[in-house]
Amino acid sequence: MVLLPWRRKVRGTEPVVSSFADLALPLLPALYNLATWLTRNADEAEDLVQETMLKALRGFASFEPGTNFKAWIFRILRNAFLTSRSGLQAMRTVALNDELEEDGARGPRLYPESIVNRRTPETEVMRIRAADALYVAMEKLPPPLLEVLLLCDVEEMKYQEIAMVVGIPIGTVMSRIARARASVRKELEEQSKSRRGAGI
Amino acid sequence: MTDHLSTATLSAFADGELSSEQAAAAQEHLDACLTCASNLIREWRLKSAIIKTGRRFELPADAEQRIIDLIAKHPPSDATQQKPAPASSMTRRNWSGYAGWATAAALLIALGFSLPSLRRHEVGAAAIASEVCDLHIAALAANEPPQVVSSDRHTVKPWFQGKLPFSFNLPQDLPQDTQLDGADLRYLDDRPVAQLLFSIGRHRASVFIEQRNGSSQPGVTVTHSGFQVIETATADLQIIAVSDADPQRLIVLANALRAAQAHP
Numbered sequence: 504m505v506l507l508p509w510r511r512k513v514r515g516t517e518p519v520v521s522s523f524a525d526l527a528l529p530l531l532p533a534l535y536n537l538a539t540w541l542t543r544n545a546d547e548a549e550d551l552v553q554e555t556m557l558k559a560l561r562g563f564a565s566f567e568p569g570t571n572f573k574a575w576i577f578r579i580l581r582n583a584f585l586t587s588r589s590g591l592q593a594m595r596t597v598a599l600n601d602e603l604e605e606d607g608a609r610g611p612r613l614y615p616e617s618i619v620n621r622r623t624p625e626t627e628v629m630r631i632r633a634a635d636a637l638y639v640a641m642e643k644l645p646p647p648l649l650e651v652l653l654l655c656d657v658e659e660m661k662y663q664e665i666a667m668v669v670g671i672p673i674g675t676v677m678s679r680i681a682r683a684r685a686s687v688r689k690e691l692e693e694q695s696k697s698r699r700g701a702g703i
Numbered sequence: 704m705t706d707h708l709s710t711a712t713l714s715a716f717a718d719g720e721l722s723s724e725q726a727a728a729a730q731e732h733l734d735a736c737l738t739c740a741s742n743l744i745r746e747w748r749l750k751s752a753i754i755k756t757g758r759r760f761e762l763p764a765d766a767e768q769r770i771i772d773l774i775a776k777h778p779p780s781d782a783t784q785q786k787p788a789p790a791s792s793m794t795r796r797n798w799s800g801y802a803g804w805a806t807a808a809a810l811l812i813a814l815g816f817s818l819p820s821l822r823r824h825e826v827g828a829a830a831i832a833s834e835v836c837d838l839h840i841a842a843l844a845a846n847e848p849p850q851v852v853s854s855d856r857h858t859v860k861p862w863f864q865g866k867l868p869f870s871f872n873l874p875q876d877l878p879q880d881t882q883l884d885g886a887d888l889r890y891l892d893d894r895p896v897a898q899l900l901f902s903i904g905r906h907r908a909s910v911f912i913e914q915r916n917g918s919s920q921p922g923v924t925v926t927h928s929g930f931q932v933i934e935t936a937t938a939d940l941q942i943i944a945v946s947d948a949d950p951q952r953l954i955v956l957a958n959a960l961r962a963a964q965a966h967p
Contacts, residue, residue: 641756
């Protein structure tokens with residue numbers, strides 16, 4: 504019987520050395536996706552990813568093996584965005600209260616009892632041009648809410664990882680994600696009302 | 704029903720981010736409250752839609768090439784090479800040093816494991832192996848405890864209800880010197896999986912349980928990073944165990960998990 508190991512060619516006695524490219528290149532699509540969401544511009548997004556790569560290359564010696572490279576490089580991208588012109592503009596116009604208002608924190612206020620078993624704004628929007636409607640709703644999110652939502656849902660990061668990337672407490676991550684989803688839901692509801700009003 | 708779950712709690716529940724105590728309390732409420740249960744379903748639907756819409760912008764090929772060229776312009780140096788990982792877990796093992804594997808392989812056959820045709824599935828299997836190793840290493844490196852911290856199978860198994868599109872059993876009796884430490888919900892190749900965390904003596908092990916798909920090939924594999932990855936399956940489930948523990952003990956654990964599916 505022969506047990507075939509994976510990647511036989513890399514076996515040896517020398518210690519594992521992962522090159523920057525090995526770690527970073529697979530993340531390029533994800534970095535570009537987030538960069539485009541944040542900058543809302545393809546050229547700026549590419550510049551942002553390039554800047555991120557250069558900064559990450561320079562700082563790679565300080566990266567601790569075994570820790571979370573993805574969170575590390577996303578943090579660099581996020582910081583690069585914050586110091587960019589569009590980032591400064593975007594963040595300057597947003598004032599966030601990271602505590603959920605009590606009125607908005609309880610389920611029934613946002614989800615009235617009467618919605619049960621009825622067609623909801625989300626299901627209706629998802630039925631008609633779902634991706635477009637949702638895209639519009641997400642695009643309207645302020646960057647601090649959009650970034651945590653994308654890191655959570657698209658990048659599948661845990662709250663602790665998002666806290667590392669964004670540099671905020673886990674509790675704030677939790678409240679921002681909830682607020683982001685509530686904002687998206689509200690926007691979908693408004694879109695739904697508009698369509699009903701227009702007879703669509 | 705007046706005390707409904709807050710939007711933040713529902714959102715965190717949908718993300719699998721509540722502590723085991725919080726999740727249990729939320730689950731108890733959800734079992735009794737149609738409104739919150741309905742809201743949770745909406746939360747999951749919205750999350751699912753956001754995942755699809757969020758992956759919207761594709762990196763153009765020419766832009767990717769420009770970035771790759773940019774990286775290539777920086778010659779490898781100490782500053783651009785990752786430091787060697789800690790020797791205890793990440794040092795490559797010399798294949799010739801695996802004398803125990805012959806015994807392990809014999810045991811595998813005795814236990815009904817089959818060896819895969821790695822030629823056919825080598826690429827996919829390698830990708831999965833890398834991913835499970837990454838998840839296992841992340842679990843070892845994380846400072847935070849798993850989402851479920853319990854050695855009680857009656858606590859761990861119910862926690863996955865509603866989180867996974869399948870169910871599984873945990874063995875009533877674990878192999879000697881093996882202990883269940885907890886569990887996490889993870890995603891492997893975009894599929895939800897249960898990550899069960901065990902201690903085998905002083906070694907840590909992760910066992911991933913997922914729905915079996917058409918391409919799954921039960922068998923044995925070894926990773927270059929010093930972790931053994933062992934794959935077995937029932938008719939419905941795929942079981943992948945990863946650890947740096949003695950491969951024989953890992954096989955016994957994987958087999959116990961497999962046997963438990965037949966005898967709840």
